Amino acid sequence: xxxxxxxxxxxxxxxxxxxxxxxxxxxxxxxxxxxxxxxxxxxxxxxxxxxxxxxxxxxxxxxxxxxxxxxxxxxxxxxxxxxxxxxxxxxxxxxxxxxxxxxxxxxxxxxxxxxxxxxxxxxxxxxxxxxxxxxxxxxxxxxxxxxxxxxxxxxxxxxxxxxxxxxxxxxxxxxxxxxxxxxxxxxxxxxxxxxxxxxxxxxxxxxxxxxxxxxxxxxxxxxxxxxxxxxxxxxxxxxxxxxxxxxxxxxxxxxxxxxxxxxxxxxxxxxxxxxxxxxxxxxxxxxxxxxxxxxxxxxxxxxxxxxxxxxxxxxxxxxxxxxxxxxxxxxxxxxxxxxxxxxxxxxxxxxxxxxxxxxxxxxxxxxxxxxxxxxxxxxxxxxxxxxxxxxxxxxxxxxxxxxxxxxxxxxxxxxxxxxxxxxxxxxxxxxxxx
Amino acid sequence: xxxxxxxxxxxxxxxxxxxxxxxxxxxxxxxxxxxxxxxxxxxxxxxxxxxxxxxxxxxxxxxxxxxxxxxxxxxxxxxxxxxxxxxxxxxxxxxxxxxxxxxxxxxxxxxxxxxxxxxxxxxxxxxxxxxxxxxxxxxxxxxxxxxxxxxxxxxxxxxxxxxxxxxxxxxxxxxxxxxxxxxxxxxxxxxxxxxxxxxxxxxxxxxxxxxxxxxxxxxxxxxxxxxxxxxxxxxxxxxxxxxxxxxxxxxxxxxxxxxxxxxxxxxxxxxxxxxxxxxxxxxxxxxxxxxxxxxxxxxxxxxxxxxxxxxxxxxxxxxxxxxxxxxxxxxxxxxxxxxxxxxxxxxxxxxxxxxxxxxxxxxxxxxxxxxxxxxxxxxxxxxxxxxxxxxxxxxxxxxxxxxxxxxxxxxxxxxxxxxxxxxxxxxxxxxxxx
Numbered sequence: 004x005x006x007x008x009x010x011x012x013x014x015x016x017x018x019x020x021x022x023x024x025x026x027x028x029x030x031x032x033x034x035x036x037x038x039x040x041x042x043x044x045x046x047x048x049x050x051x052x053x054x055x056x057x058x059x060x061x062x063x064x065x066x067x068x069x070x071x072x073x074x075x076x077x078x079x080x081x082x083x084x085x086x087x088x089x090x091x092x093x094x095x096x097x098x099x100x101x102x103x104x105x106x107x108x109x110x111x112x113x114x115x116x117x118x119x120x121x122x123x124x125x126x127x128x129x130x131x132x133x134x135x136x137x138x139x140x141x142x143x144x145x146x147x148x149x150x151x152x153x154x155x156x157x158x159x160x161x162x163x164x165x166x167x168x169x170x171x172x173x174x175x176x177x178x179x180x181x182x183x184x185x186x187x188x189x190x191x192x193x194x195x196x197x198x199x200x201x202x203x204x205x206x207x208x209x210x211x212x213x214x215x216x217x218x219x220x221x222x223x224x225x226x227x228x229x230x231x232x233x234x235x236x237x238x239x240x241x242x243x244x245x246x247x248x249x250x251x252x253x254x255x256x257x258x259x260x261x262x263x264x265x266x267x268x269x270x271x272x273x274x275x276x277x278x279x280x281x282x283x284x285x286x287x288x289x290x291x292x293x294x295x296x297x298x299x300x301x302x303x304x305x306x307x308x309x310x311x312x313x314x315x316x317x318x319x320x321x322x323x324x325x326x327x328x329x330x331x332x333x334x335x336x337x338x339x340x341x342x343x344x345x346x347x348x349x350x351x352x353x354x355x356x357x358x359x360x361x362x363x364x365x366x367x368x369x370x371x372x373x374x375x376x377x378x379x380x381x382x383x384x385x386x387x388x389x390x391x392x393x394x395x396x397x398x399x400x401x402x403x404x405x406x407x408x409x410x411x412x413x414x415x416x417x418x419x420x421x422x423x424x425x426x427x428x429x430x431x432x433x434x435x436x437x
Numbered sequence: 438x439x440x441x442x443x444x445x446x447x448x449x450x451x452x453x454x455x456x457x458x459x460x461x462x463x464x465x466x467x468x469x470x471x472x473x474x475x476x477x478x479x480x481x482x483x484x485x486x487x488x489x490x491x492x493x494x495x496x497x498x499x500x501x502x503x504x505x506x507x508x509x510x511x512x513x514x515x516x517x518x519x520x521x522x523x524x525x526x527x528x529x530x531x532x533x534x535x536x537x538x539x540x541x542x543x544x545x546x547x548x549x550x551x552x553x554x555x556x557x558x559x560x561x562x563x564x565x566x567x568x569x570x571x572x573x574x575x576x577x578x579x580x581x582x583x584x585x586x587x588x589x590x591x592x593x594x595x596x597x598x599x600x601x602x603x604x605x606x607x608x609x610x611x612x613x614x615x616x617x618x619x620x621x622x623x624x625x626x627x628x629x630x631x632x633x634x635x636x637x638x639x640x641x642x643x644x645x646x647x648x649x650x651x652x653x654x655x656x657x658x659x660x661x662x663x664x665x666x667x668x669x670x671x672x673x674x675x676x677x678x679x680x681x682x683x684x685x686x687x688x689x690x691x692x693x694x695x696x697x698x699x700x701x702x703x704x705x706x707x708x709x710x711x712x713x714x715x716x717x718x719x720x721x722x723x724x725x726x727x728x729x730x731x732x733x734x735x736x737x738x739x740x741x742x743x744x745x746x747x748x749x750x751x752x753x754x755x756x757x758x759x760x761x762x763x764x765x766x767x768x769x770x771x772x773x774x775x776x777x778x779x780x781x782x783x784x785x786x787x788x789x790x791x792x793x794x795x796x797x798x799x800x801x802x803x804x805x806x807x808x809x810x811x812x813x814x815x816x817x818x819x820x821x822x823x824x825x826x827x828x829x830x831x832x833x834x835x836x837x838x839x840x841x842x843x844x845x846x847x848x849x850x851x852x853x854x855x856x857x858x859x860x861x862x863x864x865x866x867x868x869x870x871x
Contacts (some may be wrong), residue, residue: 263828265661349699393698
């Protein structure tokens with residue numbers, strides 16, 4: 004709640020730290036090819052899964068016809084390996100003629116006609132990571148104009164085969180070039196992932212001014228280990244990362260792998276919930292033509308999505324880290340918040356006893372909505388409760404504003420910070436963050 | 438096929454290496470409490486999941502009423518934490534009076550009336566691993582007789598708090614004591630797991646003579662990492678392990694965690710398939726009251742079960758180990774075999790090109806049944822095929838006998854052995870193992 008107050012105060016000054024293209028005031032949602040389809044260009048033997056216009060049109064059909072679009076999943080994003088190995092005779096990038104015979108502009112129209120948006124991919128080096136033509140410094144303006152001509156809506160700029168100096172010049176230059184086209188194009192920068200993801204090497208203030216989202220860390224793989232690795236990194240470095248995020252500028256822990264091969268249902272709920280806490284972009288990388296109903300119900304969870312998409316855009320934090328159990332918290336609009344209990348156990352459910360007051364909530368009576376079971380409860384701050392969290396699973400709550408709310412007690416300084424406490428501190432922790 | 442020939446020749450000599458109680462001529466199947474329910478004794482706060490007679494009666498009801506029994510899942514096995522902390526005034530083990538008010542004998546009758554069998558647990562040390570009374574050397578005869586009096590059908594003898602000398606005396610002594618009761622009691626020995634699992638420390642010939650099954654390695658946990666760790670160990674040591682297995686004597690890689698929290702559907706199929714290849718005991722440790730239909734369909738797969746339960750009882754082997762893909766093979770009755778393709782990738786499906794002849798099959802035409810899709814195909818040994826294996830998933834085939842079969846070409850020696858080859862050898866491998 005206190006965070007909300009701070010944010011509004013800040014917003015009133017009239018400045019903005021986000022890229023000034025008006026886009027992505029909430030984390031972008033959609034579908035992205037890479038994790039699931041990689042650089043599969045073997046359309047002869049694997050026509051349903053190869054990187055081709057058919058794949059993107061298939062996914063567009065699913066997003067538009069199966070109700071995903073209405074939930075917010077509107078981007079359909081091409082990743083690496085879409086282009087011809089040669090630029091055209093005017094030096095422009097061009098799609099592989101066999102796999103994208105209609106061209107990118109026609110594909111963009113196909114999407115736009117269905118209320119969807121198209122994303123495309125490039126790389127700052129001489130080559131993309133997959134070995135296709137890159138977009139080095141001297142090609143930035145040309146390629147930005149090409150994407151705009153094709154009516155592309157989002158651009159991811161990767162960094163393979165480029166050095167730090169080129170990146171320092173190129174990422175801001177591309178931002179300017181995209182803006183200069185006059186077309187609103189969401190801009191995803193892989194820059195910080197190539198700089199180790201942390202200040203002082205990464206300048207998150209600058210990133211917020213030139214990019215709409217950025218990859219801070221390595222690529223996700225289709226495994227629970229990979230999800231845990233990403234989650235660990237993002238929350239161990241939350242002090243450096245959370246302040247970078249806000250409307251129009253997002254940390255990107257990479258794609259949702261829900262519906263693929265590596266996650267159990269518990270783990271799928273955990274990824275969805277943790278990405279919601281992180282205010283992360285929600286790009287599914289899966290097969291929407293064959294996805295199971297179980298995975299669908301997680302990806303379509305309206306309360307998880309609304310937490311992710313909260314208008315304040317404040318990235319959540321880990322507030323408890325004990326052996327086997329962790330608790331995460333994200334402040335939301337209307338003085339509400341999200342609470343997430345996450346078990347690291349791999350044996351039996353963790354029965355965790357706590358109270359809202361122990362979790363830094365102020366005195367009052369709260370309404371609690373369980374995101375994945377739709378149960379509701381009323382809870383006083385002082386009431387001890389037990390939450391049973393399955394191995395590798397989560398319990399996620401939307402917590403409404405307290406019945407009694409004293410604004411003064413939240414606003415006692417000018418900086419926003421949280422803290423992680425451990426067992427030893429538990430009886431000594433302050434009740435309020437600020 | 439050649440293996441079958443050898444086995445029958447061997448069987449005709451009339452000798453047997455297995456514990457002479459006539460039990461478990463195929464790997465035992467059923468349900469075991471430990472992995473899912475651990476030492477949860479909190480019946481006040483967690484009545485549905487605590488170790489109590491209610492839990493075992495619940496699972497018995499499910500096995501009997503939901504068709505599991507007809508598939509072969511007949512054992513209902515108690516693990517640690519069932520007993521009172523004190524022996525009774527005659528020195529006998531007794532169940533916890535609050536959690537097992539009816540006593541073990543009544544529970545056994547409950548199961549027997551439903552066509553099921555009861556397993557129970559003890560430990561060679563002064564205490565069990567969970568801190569309950571153990572069965573040290575001087576209590577072995579008494580406890581064996583107590584279990585027989587209770588009409589127990591299987592006994593798992595753990596090894597916490599015992600040393601190598603006690604184990605060397607105690608495991609054979611318990612075998613004799615169980616046999617001496619006159620009641621057929623399947624005998625599961627944790628001994629090799631406490632000896633590191635490998636010869637020369639472990640004497641598998643002796644184990645086959647005194648135990649029906651044995652735990653070679655550490656406990657399974659509810660995670661894919663744990664399954665992989667077990668699979669790696671068993672197949673890296675297959676030369677030492679496979680010859681130990683046969684009717685009445687089984688290596689036990691531990692419980693099936695299918696239906697729990699840690700495995701995806703792909704990974705669940707993989708565990709089922711790998712356990713079938715290994716001729717492993719199939720003890721589910723899950724909640725049969727709430728298990729998903731997806732997990733059920735894997736555990737109920739009749740062809741996977743019939744491969745697991747093949748009468749020859751020959752433990753399968755890994756025959757190909759490449760980066761990202763492995764192939765396993767198990768010879769079956771009627772000159773058939775099981776082939777298993779397993780992908781280690783965590784990105785996209787592995788499209789693996791091979792032929793039956795490359796996988797050591799002799800010339801001929803084979804019928805192939807896909808265990809998890811029910812597809813069938815005819816395949817000549819020389820026909821190249823591509824099998825697409827999902828990340829962390831399997832493709833499992835039952836391969837029928839070849840239409841033409843020349844017995845002489847298989848029988849060229851007196852010993853059974855297989856070999857693992859790698860890429861470099863692929864063009865040089867012999868077509869037949871022996």
